[in-house]
Amino acid sequence: MMSRSVQDASSGVVPPPAVSGAVDDDAVVGRGLHFSYGDSHVLQDVDLRVGVGEIVVLIGPSGCGKSTILNLIAGTIAPSAGSLTCSGVPIRGLNRRVTYLTQRDTLLPWRTALDNAALPLEIKHVARAERHRRAGEALARVGVDHASGRRLHELSGGMRSRVALARALLSESDIFLLDEPFAAIDALLRVKLQRLLIDVWESTRKTMIYVTHDLSEAICLGDRVIVMGANPGRVVLERSITTPHPRDPARFRTTTEAQQIYEELWTALDQ
Numbered sequence: 001m002m003s004r005s006v007q008d009a010s011s012g013v014v015p016p017p018a019v020s021g022a023v024d025d026d027a028v029v030g031r032g033l034h035f036s037y038g039d040s041h042v043l044q045d046v047d048l049r050v051g052v053g054e055i056v057v058l059i060g061p062s063g064c065g066k067s068t069i070l071n072l073i074a075g076t077i078a079p080s081a082g083s084l085t086c087s088g089v090p091i092r093g094l095n096r097r098v099t100y101l102t103q104r105d106t107l108l109p110w111r112t113a114l115d116n117a118a119l120p121l122e123i124k125h126v127a128r129a130e131r132h133r134r135a136g137e138a139l140a141r142v143g144v145d146h147a148s149g150r151r152l153h154e155l156s157g158g159m160r161s162r163v164a165l166a167r168a169l170l171s172e173s174d175i176f177l178l179d180e181p182f183a184a185i186d187a188l189l190r191v192k193l194q195r196l197l198i199d200v201w202e203s204t205r206k207t208m209i210y211v212t213h214d215l216s217e218a219i220c221l222g223d224r225v226i227v228m229g230a231n232p233g234r235v236v237l238e239r240s241i242t243t244p245h246p247r248d249p250a251r252f253r254t255t256t257e258a259q260q261i262y263e264e265l266w267t268a269l270d271q
């Protein structure tokens with residue numbers, strides 16, 4: 001766990017130094033992570049532990065290093081200092097244990113929505129008819145099956161996000177990295193997709209590390225929310241949320257617990 005908390009565990013805030021409780025089979029453990037681009041210090045002394053099957057949400061101001069943390073876990077970049085393991089194994093090079101929904105989607109422009117969604121099955125040499133059937137189902141789950149034959153330039157930003165999510169749903173990795181996956185999606189549909197994600201989590205117990213700018217989304221989805229500060233990127237607060245999933249966004253938001261958490265996160269962000 002990343003930990004710089006200031007309150008006790010009875011209030012739901014995880015006590016430091018939580019990373020010391022890390023065990024080998026944790027999904028992700030980072031210790032003393034630093035990352036720089038040249039002279040620019042992006043991350044400073046970040047500790048991170050994500051347990052198997054946990055949903056950990058990262059929030060923080062633009063540029064504080066949220067995507068950088070996901071990139072480190074995906075292995076597209078390496079820390080300047082510190083150690084980072086996935087299921088106890090040091091991450092060196094691309095981390096094939098994770099499925100990564102990047103902030104800017106990595107869909108292939110020359111392919112249709114259906115063939116983009118089907119990519120994880122194609123890599124595994126699943127027969128064409130079968131992968132189209134399953135990709136069609138995944139597109140239906142995210143509500144874009146009507147656009148399955150369209151190429152990417154014919155899709156809206158929100159439709160592209162959903163195709164990327166459909167593709168992720170067809171991958172078998174047990175760790176999802178999700179970087180603002182629903183940022184381009186309207187509020188009503190976003191709630192439906194959050195529910196879908198929780199349905200997926202309930203049936204698979206995938207580990208999820210989820211970046212968002214939306215505090216309500218963070219509170220609705222997270223088992224833990226980690227608040228980061230900027231310049232350099234660091235952890236300023238970590239808050240566990242024990243209310244079981246699924247949390248109805250409209251109802252949970254009105255509870256005293258949710259309002260208190262919102263207040264705490266907002267105060268930490270504002271510092």
Ligand SMILES: Nc1ncnc2c1ncn2[C@@H]1O[C@H](COP(=O)(O)OP(=O)(O)OP(=O)(O)O)[C@@H](O)[C@H]1O
Pocket residue numbers: 037042060061062063064065066067068069103
């Ligand atoms: N390829 C790069 N070269 C140099 N600096 C970079 C590069 N990528 C990111 N940065 C810098 O690293 C810092 C952290 O970027 P990062 O993308 O992790 O922020 P973020 O918290 O995800 O922000 P946002 O909420 O806007 O997505 C920023 O100052 C950014 O300008």
Ligand SMILES: [Mg+2]
Pocket residue numbers: 066067068103179
């Ligand atoms: Mg980002």
